[in-house]
Amino acid sequence: MNILFVGDIFGSAGRRIVTEHLPHVLETHTVDLLIVNGENAAGGFGITPALAEDIFDMGAHVITTGNHFWDKKEILEYVASVPSYSHDRARRIIRPANFSPATPGFGVYEGTLPDGQTYAVINLQGRVFMQQNDDPFRKADTLLRDIKAKVIFVDFHAEATSEKVAMGWYLDGRVTAILGTHTHIPTADERILPGGTAYQTDVGMSGPYDSVIGVQTELVLNRFLTGAPGKFEAAKGNPKMCATLIRCDGATGRANGIQRIMLGE
Amino acid sequence: MNILFVGDIFGSAGRRIVTEHLPHVLETHTVDLLIVNGENAAGGFGITPALAEDIFDMGAHVITTGNHFWDKKEILEYVASVPSYSHDRARRIIRPANFSPATPGFGVYEGTLPDGQTYAVINLQGRVFMQQNDDPFRKADTLLRDIKAKVIFVDFHAEATSEKVAMGWYLDGRVTAILGTHTHIPTADERILPGGTAYQTDVGMSGPYDSVIGVQTELVLNRFLTGAPGKFEAAKGNPKMCATLIRCDGATGRANGIQRIMLGE
Amino acid sequence: MNILFVGDIFGSAGRRIVTEHLPHVLETHTVDLLIVNGENAAGGFGITPALAEDIFDMGAHVITTGNHFWDKKEILEYVASVPSYSHDRARRIIRPANFSPATPGFGVYEGTLPDGQTYAVINLQGRVFMQQNDDPFRKADTLLRDIKAKVIFVDFHAEATSEKVAMGWYLDGRVTAILGTHTHIPTADERILPGGTAYQTDVGMSGPYDSVIGVQTELVLNRFLTGAPGKFEAAKGNPKMCATLIRCDGATGRANGIQRIMLGE
Amino acid sequence: MNILFVGDIFGSAGRRIVTEHLPHVLETHTVDLLIVNGENAAGGFGITPALAEDIFDMGAHVITTGNHFWDKKEILEYVASVPSYSHDRARRIIRPANFSPATPGFGVYEGTLPDGQTYAVINLQGRVFMQQNDDPFRKADTLLRDIKAKVIFVDFHAEATSEKVAMGWYLDGRVTAILGTHTHIPTADERILPGGTAYQTDVGMSGPYDSVIGVQTELVLNRFLTGAPGKFEAAKGNPKMCATLIRCDGATGRANGIQRIMLGE
Numbered sequence A, B, C, D: 001m002n003i004l005f006v007g008d009i010f011g012s013a014g015r016r017i018v019t020e021h022l023p024h025v026l027e028t029h030t031v032d033l034l035i036v037n038g039e040n041a042a043g044g045f046g047i048t049p050a051l052a053e054d055i056f057d058m059g060a061h062v063i064t065t066g067n068h069f070w071d072k073k074e075i076l077e078y079v080a081s082v083p084s085y086s087h088d089r090a091r092r093i094i095r096p097a098n099f100s101p102a103t104p105g106f107g108v109y110e111g112t113l114p115d116g117q118t119y120a121v122i123n124l125q126g127r128v129f130m131q132q133n134d135d136p137f138r139k140a141d142t143l144l145r146d147i148k149a150k151v152i153f154v155d156f157h158a159e160a161t162s163e164k165v166a167m168g169w170y171l172d173g174r175v176t177a178i179l180g181t182h183t184h185i186p187t188a189d190e191r192i193l194p195g196g197t198a199y200q201t202d203v204g205m206s207g208p209y210d211s212v213i214g215v216q217t218e219l220v221l222n223r224f225l226t227g228a229p230g231k232f233e234a235a236k237g238n239p240k241m242c243a244t245l246i247r248c249d250g251a252t253g254r255a256n257g258i259q260r261i262m263l264g265e
């Protein structure tokens, strides 16, 4: 079984490059399950229901998010519009499970592929150098206790390499794959951990790499140089789709392959 | 001209794997200039004069450091034992240039290779999610004003991808290479920026990868799970040497090649 | 009913000034319930069982702590040596309730005074600019659901004024008093909130005020000026006992008076 | 000579209570020099030229700011409209001196009172738990080298009590007074340090105290409870003017008295 995970789609440049490459990647690698982090789809800040629909139209089974989940008000209503047992698209956009329980939406989704294969997707967020949230380690324990599926994918949206690597070891042998997002730069440490879990510290964004992690370089440099707060706008140049392909045994949920993908114009 | 930069050597496992691979890498790639980040050489925490000597014995021209510069008191005396104009080994260990001016040692070194080629090595530290220090962007401007060499290498020891990528663009066309360190995980974004500067967000550590960025996994997990402070010890398992090779034109200082290297047992 | 709360006892100077003043304050104000924050009793860093015994000998009913709870290993064993239902001294040292559940000890204590008056003491820690812990707001809700006593005292050990003030409003009408600790500087905003809860952002430390919040001034200034990490030692000069007196109705738990106390040599 | 410093004016409630009390306080205490922190005058977020004019109309000689200096674009143009040697009102609004040199405006103002008494006002910002800026300790050294006036007032806009207290000791004997702002809660630690410098960790805001440091309580609690970002609006209830009065010798610049003032409706 093949799982493709696409890193944070950033703005229109990110959407365009993913639209261009996704069809042939899905076909070439006979992808069974497609998961996409969409937290930056809307000009870098959040995701709208319409953009989510576009991503689902491309074949995504589940969309994950992160700290930018909150940026577009409409998405909060969208994810809150369906009950936990729903399989509608609105239910298949998830947000970090360790956000406050008062947060709209859900942090895990369990689904079934057309061939009957069950799977679960978990979204968690780190706490080191990030907003205060519930403990992602204990939250993972709680969620895993209830999940029936053997194939379990975790998008760990976190800043610090230490927290991400630690979570990898913590979940090794308990999930199929745990891949990091949020830093928007792909790491070259993809591997299968001894327990059979595929791991990578960060998948990297799918967006414009002639930028500062998606944002126009001049705007970010201005902030670093002057301290002046200023509006951040999505860049356009040099878009790349960053994704990671996981091969696993659907019956046991153990990963047996992980491959980093970076595709540009 | 070929420059090899070895990422943070972490503990005895890191020293061992570098000792094993460095000779053949230096020969295979006809390396002219060898720079090594040694901030974690002493059990993960700092570097001693004796360990620095070992690294110089392996052929290093310059040793860079970072936030762990302070960990071993002896090194502070060692770097303070030589004047700015010295070319002794003690002068060729540098620390982030944007530390307080009251800090022992120097943040930049200018040297000459046997063939007469001049070069400079700058060490800077980021501020995002790190200790308070002087502005690394303005500090870079100040240092570059005084440097005579065309070939200039920058080790930017920083946590946040945003600050590292921003510095890359800021220095593009002004230095030969700026490579990141500190997160201990190699990134897969090495490239030559449009102005001719080689860039990579993080080179990754040269140390035990069956660990949490060098430290024994159980110790780090215990801290994440319980909040209890506890001593961190260097791990040993699965050592890898992470390094990056830069090819550049010695006359202009422009980079024309960058290659990521990761070598294990 | 009168409750006296003594702010973080810092080192030997703090212990001495409290020893000097506590007897006459207890008598003058006919204090019924004495609560003491002891997290800095041992040279500024933690508390030992022996020092806790001394504080209990002075008449303390309950000792609260904070982020320095971890500093002395012996105290962890001491608080873990008794079951939840115990009323031993070891049970009456509490630590922030929103620490990880894996933490030794307890975060709340319910007791009965000789006259039959029941009371509860809760210790919570903030998260803004502090270590990652469970949400103190939700934790307070959980704890309050189980507490039988009408008189409830909360030591909120936190850094940011925003979080402390917010917690004051959150608990107004639900607890007798919520007083802040940790910043080591007393605030002049003591008041009875509209719902009948006594509130003060910080009680201030009981320790040497010719210092930087307890630590020798030169050591702290050296760190600010040079960035060099160095051992912090407790100062001695100008000790003051900072405490706050709460008057309340034992039957309803509503506060009707709050008075700041600062006593020096 | 008497100096009155008014803590951060917060929104319309703050402006109203200051307008009500300032005239009688100025008269009662025969204030010679009036300094006002105005960083939150405009609905809690920044200050406009029109609001600055109102504060100058009330008799302020100098207006200081802090991290909210950036919030209203108009003020940036206003302070940039005058040269360093000007004494216009636009020159008498200052911002933290240790902001990047690229920041509009100035961080220190030197003036002369009608009776010929010279004075200087310095604005500095802390770095602990705040934005990255230049070292405020070294910046203070640099500024003091150039100041001619004997009477020197410092508004240290900072979060951490440790940094504020440390700066107090650092400047003791070198300035007339250093008072803290930014936490919006007055501290009860006002004193004359041994070298003759008046010190207080925080003057407290002049604004609505039925709030979370100025902002409507419900909005802040919602953020703490849900993590949801949401617009912050200034509260109105229970306004108080917080100010501190310094008595000093104009000839030597030494302080000989400090008095905390808190006036409500």
Ligand SMILES: [Fe+2]
Residues within 6 Å of the ligand: A008, A039, A040, A066, A181, A182, A183, A184
């Ligand atoms: Fe993202």
Ligand SMILES: [Fe+2]
Residues within 6 Å of the ligand: A039, A066, A067, A068, A157, A181, A182, A183
């Ligand atoms: Fe993110």
Ligand SMILES: [Fe+2]
Residues within 6 Å of the ligand: B008, B039, B040, B066, B181, B182, B183, B184
């Ligand atoms: Fe390192």
Ligand SMILES: [Fe+2]
Residues within 6 Å of the ligand: B039, B066, B067, B068, B157, B181, B182, B183
């Ligand atoms: Fe480091």
Ligand SMILES: [Fe+2]
Residues within 6 Å of the ligand: C008, C039, C040, C066, C181, C182, C183, C184
């Ligand atoms: Fe304390």
Ligand SMILES: [Fe+2]
Residues within 6 Å of the ligand: C039, C066, C067, C068, C157, C181, C182, C183
């Ligand atoms: Fe504390």
Ligand SMILES: [Fe+2]
Residues within 6 Å of the ligand: D008, D039, D040, D066, D181, D182, D183, D184
């Ligand atoms: Fe303010």
Ligand SMILES: [Fe+2]
Residues within 6 Å of the ligand: D039, D066, D067, D068, D157, D181, D182, D183
């Ligand atoms: Fe402020």
